[in-house]
Amino acid sequence: MPPIASPSSTARWPVVNRWSKISAVFATVTATLLAGALTTAPVRVYAAPTTLPVALGAAEPYSVLSSTYVINTPSAPDAPHTIVRGNLGVSSMGRISGFPPGEVTGQIHYSDSLTTAAQLALGAAFADAANRPLTARFDGDLRGQTLSPGVYHSSTAVSNSGVLWLDGGGDTNAVFILQAGSSLGFGVGSEVRLINGAQATRVFWQVNGSVTIGAGAAVVGTVMSQNGISIGAGAVIDGRVLSRYAGISMNNNFVDITPSIKPTRFTAIGPERLADTRSMPNWYSPIAVGKVLRVRVARAHGVPADAVAAALNVTAVSPSATGFLTVYPCTATIPNVSTVNFEVGHDVANSTIATLANDGYVCVYASVPVNVVIDITGWFSPVGAAQMSPTTPHRLADTRSGLGGFGRLPAGGMLIVDTGEPDASAVALNVTAVGAAAAGYLTVYACGTRPNISTVNFAVGEARSNNAIVATGSGGAICVFASAAVDVIVDVTATFSATGQLDYVPASPVRLLDTRPNNMTEAGARIQFGTPRSGLATYAVSVSVTAIGVDADGYTTAFNCDAALPNASTVNQRVGDATANGAIVAVGDEMVGCLFTSSTAHLIVDLNGWWVSASN
DSSP: OOOSSOOOOOSOOOEESOOOSSOOOOOOOOOOTTOOOOOOOOOEEOOOOOSOOOOOGGGTTEEEEESSEEEEOOOOTTSOOOEEOSEEEEOSSOEEESTTTSEESSOEEESSHHHHHHHHHHHHHHHHHHHSOOSEEOOEEOTTOEEOSEEEEESSOEEESSEEEEEOTTOTTOOEEEEESSOEEEOTTOEEEEETTOOGGGEEEEESSOEEEOTTOEEEEEEEESSOEEEOTTOEEEEEEEESSSOEEESSOEEEOOOOOOOBEEEEEEEEEEEEGGGOTTTOOTTOOSEEEEEEOTTSTTOOTTOOEEEEEEEEESOSSSEEEEEEOOOSSOOSOOSEEEOTTOOEEEEEEEEOOTTSEEEEEESSSOEEEEEEEEEEETTOSBEEEEEEEEEEEETTTTBTSOOOBOTTOEEEEEOSOTTOSEEEEEEEEESOSSSEEEEEESSSSOOSOOSEEEOTTOOEEEEEEEEOOGGGEEEEEESSSBEEEEEEEEEEETTOSEEEEEEEEEEEEEOTTSOOBOTTOEEEEEOOOOSSOEEEEEEEEEEESOSSSEEEEEEOTTSOOOSOOSEEEOTTOOEEEEEEEEOOTTOEEEEEESSOBEEEEEEEEEEEEOOO
């Protein structure tokens, strides 16, 4: 049951998987139910920073550009196939084949004035990158190295057979230029990883020979090759592949460049329903597993084309088995995080700030057959209306004690909550249903016409919470509708207004903490979790917190380590369940947040994004 009075603050403060000030690194592994691992970067090689990226000009819109041909090996029917986000072009009288079934979300250009201009621009960019004064040399296999910003040169062939780290040092403007005097090869399953603010848009490979990318490799940056580029099956390129004088071969690849980090602001809407697989007959199958639902967000329900993230409420309905949903920006590799965790037959909702793909879509991976409902309560873009002001989590209403002047809600009852924020356009809330007389749901919305959505789904007698960002009504009020008799608790964690303090920077979802490889977190204990740096002045993070393997019903609270433990709960955990909920958690210079658990549990934390100093 959520706390009414603040719990004891005498428990220990161990640090688990802390991210250092110097570097924050993570390992992405195959997605399994609530599984994950962290790793650390080895010895780094330093070079002086450069100031300007390589200007691509007319070549910039192209994710794939060749002078002679682009050939995609078609996959079997219904199998994954090559996806190119951006333009694809061939500038001379060669050929383009395998598209379709390969998918190009931009435009395809063949031997026209646009591809001619793109090739001329590529030549200029290639020369620019080649002529930059070097600040360090590198040779041979780059496996295990960590490079800081700068210009690196090798007069011979260069390869990467393992993991290469590019460390931005906390600077989102950091530039990496890597000059290969001969060929460049990425081994099977090799990876290039960005840490501490490094961005794919500011990484450039200038290769005087050919480029070979092995099967399953993950490459970051714009690859500019003098000769041909061969991409193995399943390889992923977070960037571009551009060949000046030869062709490009592809095989079930994903090519896309992650946009530069930009602070965004929030605009509340709705809530509005984006998707409901119960009315999509081709989605659900009793034997289907591992399905991915792709949903348009930008350009839907008034969401603008430049939206980069959205506040979503995601509900798992009638699951066939214990499992999870992962909400992610439609990358080729499903991140090792979970957004909604559910048990057989239990409808469960969880809210998240979801990072969108470049084309405005969001994807939901289902580990077992389940119906999925997605509602949107707002969007984030550089021109959004409101900035966030964090607040120490505090209770606005609790029908159990009469806080807020209300008693237990009957079926069909309505709770009107004064947020105390008359100037706010939206608030971040944690809403909990306790001791329901029957299975049902709560709907949280700006008072007025009630939307046909659910915010919290609950079973008989359980305590179930969900974090949500919702628009406020007149005077800052919000309404809570109950479909069944239930007690309701409302905690506020942040407000959104035109005079707020923080902008939002979306992240690719990543796991920060998983205590399962170690001892369980004891009842009454506090632990810390560390977060990577965004490269901007960061004051809070948006995370998803999961409690699993608990020994008794209880709760977990996420909070600022420098503040007192608040009288509020983030996750209401139950024996036998893996329970997740979102939270906005303040962090200090050390980039760590804290968790308190009232019952012994394993705790998991996944990152969604950062809250940074407002760019007024």
